[in-house]
Amino acid sequence: MRASDADRDRIAEILRDALAEGRLTPEEHSERIDAAYAAKTVGELEPIVRDLPARRSAPAAEPAAAPLPVAESSTPGxxxxxxxxxxxxxxxxxxxxxxxxxxxxxxxxxxxxxxxxxxxxxxxxxxxxxxxxxxxxxxxxxxxxxxxxxxxxxxxxxxxxxxxxxxxxxxxxxxxxxxxxxxxxxxxxxxxxxx
Incomplete structure (x- = not known):
């Protein structure tokens, strides 16, 4: 399936979070960002973040309503x-x-x-x-x-x-x-x- 700009942006956000958390070095981040924006299909995007958490962890705070998930929904387009x-x-x-x-x-x-x-x-x-x-x-x-x-x-x-x-x-x-x-x-x- 062809990758959309939203798919690439989602991967870039995961990479930014991984850099901020110290999971990636700046060089690794740069290489992976380049690969993400060069990807043509969704299949090319998945390996870029396979070894990273899919969502950033939210800081502990007072209990509130759970936010809507960022991941793909079971509801089709x-x-x-x-x-x-x-x-x-x-x-x-x-x-x-x-x-x-x-x-x-x-x-x-x-x-x-x-x-x-x-x-x-x-x-x-x-x-x-x-x-x-x-x-x-x-x-x-x-x-x-x-x-x-x-x-x-x-x-x-x-x-x-x-x-x-x-x-x-x-x-x-x-x-x-x-x-x-x-x-x-x-x-x-x-x-x-x-x-």
Missing amino acids: HNVVAVFGGATRKGRWRVGPRTNAFACFGGIEIDLTEAVFEQRETVINVVAVFGGVEVKVPENVTLRGSGAGIFGGFEVKTHESEDPDAPVVVLTGAAIFGGVDAKPRRGKRVARLQR
Whole structure:
């Protein structure tokens, strides 16, 4: 399976933690980071961190709610496709670690306000060609984006949750003669106060 930027970043984070904990020398860290960012497949990434712990250990603190796991979820990824039509994904549903959305001469709505997040980070890869994709996330979720608008618009209203253990939704992709719009959905009370 081809490795994504998120896969490489996950491996780089494990390597950074190992360097900080003294498990790797700076030279070993440098070699492994180079190998991680040069890897083309997930199979090439696994040997780089095989001898290292998968997660950094959290410092002992007062008991709190367990954070969402960073590892891959058992919930598969989702594909949402709209070609000369529309598609919607909303309501109460389990969000996988990756969702792919493709709109060609059509529109897609992805509403995460009632979704159940089983992992810490969810990546939504969007391609809109002469179409549009709208993504809504709840206020208590961190929203980040890095996409491109080519004769179109790729607008992500970034939002950092106050909770450091909150789920993170990352939007990537491109809008080609189309539009991508992602924003946190504020509650009715907040909307009334703004008016």
